[in-house]
Amino acid sequence: MMSVKCVYFLLIFTIRQAFCETSKVRWYESLIQEGIEKAKNYQLPSDAKMYEPRENQKINEYGSYDYVIIGSGTSGSIIASRLSEIENWSVLVLEAGNFSDNGFVQFPRYFPMHSSSQYSWGYESVPQSTACLGTVNKVCKIHQGKGVGGTSLINGVLYVRGHPDNYDNWAKIAEDPSWSYRNILKYFKKTEKFLWTNKKVPVDLQYHGNEGLLHVQHKVPNFFLTDVFINANKELGIGVTDYNSPKQLGSSVLQLYTKNGAREDIGSVFVTPFLNRKNLKVSTESYVTKIGINRLTKTANTVIFSKKGNTFKATAKKEIILAAGAVSTPQILMLSGIGPKNSLENLGIPPIQDLKVGGKLMDHPTSKALIFSTNVSLPSETLQEQIRDYLQGIGTLTAPTLSQALGFYSLNNTNNVAPNVEIISDLTQPTEIDKKFSGWSDDTYKAYWGKNENSIGFAIINVAPKSFGTIKLKSRDPYEHPLIDSKLLSDENNEDIDVMYEAIKLVFKLTQTQAYKRLNLRYLGEPLTRCRHLKFKTKEYWRCFLRQTTLTGYHPVGTCPMGVDAEKGAVVGSDLKVIGIEKLRIADASVFPTPVAGHPSVACLMVGEKVADEIKNEHLEVCPRY
Structure with a gap:
């Protein structure tokens, strides 16, 4: 029989544990x-x-x-980590932002608010004429992260490789x-530590x-709308798949790069743990x-940067990697004299x-404006309840959406194997x-x-766009x-908007399935001001609607594309070295020659791993196995 003394100490321990948990919950609350208010x-x-330095700075x-690496984003962080594995190589990383404080940004649920913070560059487009017309000043927001x-x-921590x-x-x-899928698959797998947290979801x-170091997992438990979306797809003959396998077409549950429900940013995984390396x-x-480029030899050798009011020059003995x-x-290339000759002059x-x-x-045209009224309400859980779940690695705060479902489709497409449309559904409110x-x-x-209040929204994304724009100084x-x-x-033939229109038709088909009819879905959107001259919900109306509501997917790529012919637009070769310039390589989403049917941060992981391997192979007499 337990003594009175033991019972007393057990009681004290239990009270202390409860107090600590309550204190932690209040701290997170x-x-x-505070994070929400700051974002607003x-x-x-x-x-x-x-960043402008003080005047008359030497x-x-x-x-x-x-090696000097410019940018500690997704690719740059990977490259810094891998190159500094070689003890006798010195690696400098120049990053405009700061290290993450692992505070508010750790919660995937609040990712839109993270773009309204010190970790965002604040980029936006010039006024547009073909999309983003329903925004203030007709400009597209282009959320890009700044920091290690x-x-x-x-971002929304979605782990989607592409087809x-x-x-x-x-x-x-x-x-x-x-660069073929067969040969780059090993790099995707190298970074990944996949945790099959939801056994109901098919995984190949x-x-x-x-x-790998980067945790990839499903959110648990499933919100019931996840099953509704998947069942609606099944009614239309669309199966369930692992979209990160070669069979990408179909519906599935989000795979997220989170650890115990918290965001795992690439810097925290691949840079921070290795800051004790003396060569990094x-x-x-x-x-x-x-x-800085020698004009006679066309060799890149220095990097000029400003830091805390001063101007500095770092020298690269082997390579400069622009990421x-x-x-x-x-922008950096053009400021350095690499770009369209007439524009620079x-x-x-x-x-x-x-x-x-x-x-x-290039970017993924995205419309998030298809909203349907429903008899389903947002969960009534309190923030403290959500935090208690979060501390167990589960629940609302651990994913970017309540409904963790998405689908990939081939619509109006000559290629019926690879998708050109992605659809994500979620319970939402204005x-x-x-x-x-x-x-x-x-x-x-x-x-x-x-007139919507409790609503289910559908985001439609063209993941194989034909249109392209420009970046100029x-x-x-x-x-x-x-x-x-x-x-x-x-695009000249209106293929992109036609694909988006087909996606709208698919959304309405999904809402007419038995799975969604149980939720009493009704489209209560009103005619957009600039589309009122068109008959509501006709093809002509929806095309106008898409011009107003299509935004970027915040997935810019292709501004320094890989290829073999500079006359046809290539900026780097297949080794990602800048054409005509020695000791300068690019390793980020700018080298993508075409968009991928996924979220480009994951492809950037692969690019970083591949570039690091190629540098090792090139500069080491014998490349060790890693």
């Missing part, structure tokens, strides 16, 4: 509430003047390193089989890694303005290499932060929500944001 009031910068030497981890600090055909097409464009384990130096708050992202990378920048930098900006995140004008937001001032012209839905 305060963190979330945060004003994104319209330029990078915060250039200070920052030392010599074997890059966009993985602010094998995407990469096989890259291999054809680059005339290099090393041969296509997943289990020894990460310099934050370091804004790169130019790459600043699809917006900043072309017009700005007074002496051209060094005439390449079509910034000439093929909020000021959602309006701010997308930049909606008042009249557009009110009209597409209509606004001036020779490196602290000005570049001119971004997204040009969504601008």
